[in-house]
Amino acid sequence: MSLDHSQPHQCQARPQDLVEHDRVQTPLYEDAALFDEEMEKIFAHTWVFVAHGSEVPEKGSFILSWVGLQPVIVVRDRKGDINVLVNRCRHRAATVCEVKKGKTSSFQCPYHGWGYGLDGSLRGVPYPEQYGEDFDKAALSMKRLRVDSYQNMIFATLDESIEPLAEFLGPAKKWIDLFMKQGGGYPVKVLGEHQFTVPMNWKIQLENTTDAYHFPVVHKSFIQSLDKEAEATFNFFDKAGFVEDLGNGHSVAVMIPELIDLDENLDDPIPERFAELAQALRDEGFEEQKVRKIVRATGGAGFNLNLFPNVSLSLAFFRVLRPVSVKETAIRHVCLGMDGGPAAANRMRMRLQEHFQGPMGFGTPDDAEVWERVQRGTLGGKELPILVNRGLVDEVPGVDGPRGHLSAETGMRASYQMWKRMMAQ
Amino acid sequence: MSGIKTMERPSDLNSIGLQELTAFVWREADILDRCDYDAWLALWTDDGHYIVPIGPGENYEDQVNVCYDDAKMRKMRIERFQQGFSISSAPPADTVRTVSRFVLDRVDGDEIVLRCAEHVVENKFGRQRLYAANLTYTLVRTDGGLKIRDKVARLLNSEGELTAFSYLF
Ligand code: FES
């Protein structure tokens, strides 16, 4: 198909007609009605990442989160089970919690004092007499979402009928398993996070994590801030990397093939920038193999995994997106570390996170800038298609789906085919 | 040294010491608004940190911050701003900053701890944003005049959603 023939967008077009295999149409980024439809057809009918288990470590621990536009509370109850509750009182709709995270034994609505248990059940109502004899507390629990988790990543859905999480993740699961090896033998734990908003459509972010094509251009100033050896590590296109469609909208981009499995190649030389850490660990008394395992895990995995529709696993962090409106998206960059692991390694991970991922990092502001540029450019030439055809020429069948050159737009095609499937429902 | 040895009247704006300090901080604000980053680096001693924290507490090393720069990172950050191919900082947002509400927190030998409020108005893409921060300076008197050892800029909503920044606070 030739790329310079373009069809103007028909406003009456069905959403699924906006996505072809090699191109998508501009309304995808800027049509407010389409956004509403996405919230209904996608975010209300899929597994949405809400939190990592380490953010709610104990009985009574909770953290606020979102499923699409809906505010939720993720809370561990007395039995240790995770509940995801819509943050809305069943009386007159006030939010019952505005503390971002913490520990509690119950939730009490600040408006008229209705009290809820950690599983969302309505426990008590002030002056219940005025509700009469047949007042049914059991029918007035906080709305509870279906919950499932994989590798301590907690997902929720508003849809009781969709497939189990493990089935939805499919081949992405083995990549999640590999990603979690960066615990270096310790459980993976959230150390902190960066949060920021960008004036862009959520799909611009969705496309980005397995788009390696942009890396050497947008992140040139980051790469140049590294030493020669690290610079070579981030020089992706000379290596055997690839990007692969994993089905259901998920995709993986392998940037540093030698870091796919962090338990392997432990005898490789320790990179310069980790030499000091390695010495600190030796000084703490760790034996050499353990030192190597921790050091290798500290830099994170050598691939980015994009899980449709709202979370990516990248290097040593999660990138979580939250659609706010058609032109606004909130992002969390969640810094991961080793629970119970050496403080020196976790410190280094936090410094690496600050170096790239934060609002003042050497990477994220440049990403945010180009994402915003896409949204601004969308205003011009609305009839022009947005191309996702890169790498189609030499794409081959991979293990789980089409596999392209690392700089290919295979990951975007994966996302948009899933988008199309869900929007056609 | 002028009369700032005691904390008896810490907010006395007539104190000569405080005037000297405010002049120093205002000069830094002017330097940052003009993006005169070499001059900014020259304001620092080598051993301190420039920190924009996220959470409460002062154990910055063991938490994720917006930024936690030692001398090496400060220098790298400035190089990045100056090299001209970071899309977010070339051109950078225009900024106008006001620093006010100075409180002399403590004076300990040659070390002076000063707190103040900062407003930064940022203009980029024809859109303006406003940020407010509480600043804490640890200044030291050296032969070369006052220098910054540590600077902590605690943004309002530091634990919430921010935007990307192509400038310093
Ligand atoms: S709105 Fe919650 S108790 Fe009335």
Ligand SMILES: [Fe+2]
């Ligand atoms: Fe990027």
